[in-house]
């Protein structure tokens with residue numbers, strides 16, 4: 001009854017969520033093709049190495065494991081890569097999700113929590129961004145996630161599939177209790193790149209310092225991975241209680257510029273961050289900050305990590321242990 005399928009559970013956010021689902025009394029069953037995740041992130045007894053495209057195998061797994069709900073992380077998630085190779089993103093993220101949704105329908109599984117993203121808002125008119133702001137992605141990655149949100153809307157109306165889309169802002173930090181942190185390869189996220197620069201002495205690149213922001217660098221809302229994982233547990237519980245389909249922002253409501261994060265990394269590590277200023281990256285909006293009021297009100301969710309310094313401290317500890 002409490003068995004949930006977690007796609008992409010060998011990845012960063014998925015693996016931390018598996019840990020928190022277990023703590024909340026769920027039995028997670030993981031599907032991952034290991035294209036971007038790590039075998040070492042998941043207990044081997046839970047892991048099924050499958051691709052989202054394998055509809056028939058997903059149906060069999062859902063039926064044999066009596067899956068009651070799905071938490072769907074599996075996707076490609078690098079903005080710049082999506083601009084270079086849009087087809088890869090529409091194929092993996094949209095066609096992959098359609099295959100999963102068809103499998104759910106065949107197996108009679110009717111609850112889904114979906115990993116969406118702040119990238120669905122594109123370049124917002126103002127920040128903080130509420131959920132009813134215009135949805136106008138500026139890169140194929142964001143568009144691929146919005147397409148899946150729209151498909152979910154139709155499946156709710158036509159087939160009664162209930163889903164909660166969580167629009168994450170910038171996931172970051174490590175869950176030290178779970179022993180899990182960010183290990184993307186190649187890494188594209190700011191905090192691990194800055195920590196890597198501290199460790200190796202190889203300069204990190206700040207992509208653009210001519211944005212219309214206070215110091216010219218991009219502003220993002222950094223949400224700790226443990227707080228994100230908790231939001232998934234709460235969303236699943238809400239679906240079981242009969243919650244309606246909806247989309248929620250998951251962020252702290254506070255923004256930090258790239259240079260502010262860089263200074264915070266220097267304060268946490270006690271070392272200067274070697275860096276250089278590079279050109280803007282295509283598809284990067286100047287400022288993305290969540291209005292998380294809807295999630296807080298609906299699920300009594302509150303982020304435990306609200307200070308960028310504390311978030312970076314968890315990532316730094318993970319990074320040091322990993323390279324010890």
Ligand SMILES: NC(=O)c1ccc[n+]([C@@H]2O[C@H](COP(=O)([O-])OP(=O)(O)OC[C@H]3O[C@@H](n4cnc5c(N)ncnc54)[C@H](O)[C@@H]3O)[C@@H](O)[C@H]2O)c1
Pocket residue numbers: 007008009010011012013014031032033034035036037038050051052053072073074075076077092096115116117118167168169170171172184
């Ligand atoms: N990291 C962030 O800041 C962020 C922000 C917003 C949204 N998201 C979304 O959250 C989800 C997880 O992100 P993450 O940072 O943990 O990424 P990740 O790359 O660490 O994890 C994704 C996992 O999905 C797996 N996967 C990809 N395509 C698959 C397929 N076709 N079949 C089976 N497995 C497949 C990968 O192997 C990987 O383990 C993604 O959907 C991403 O779009 C992430």
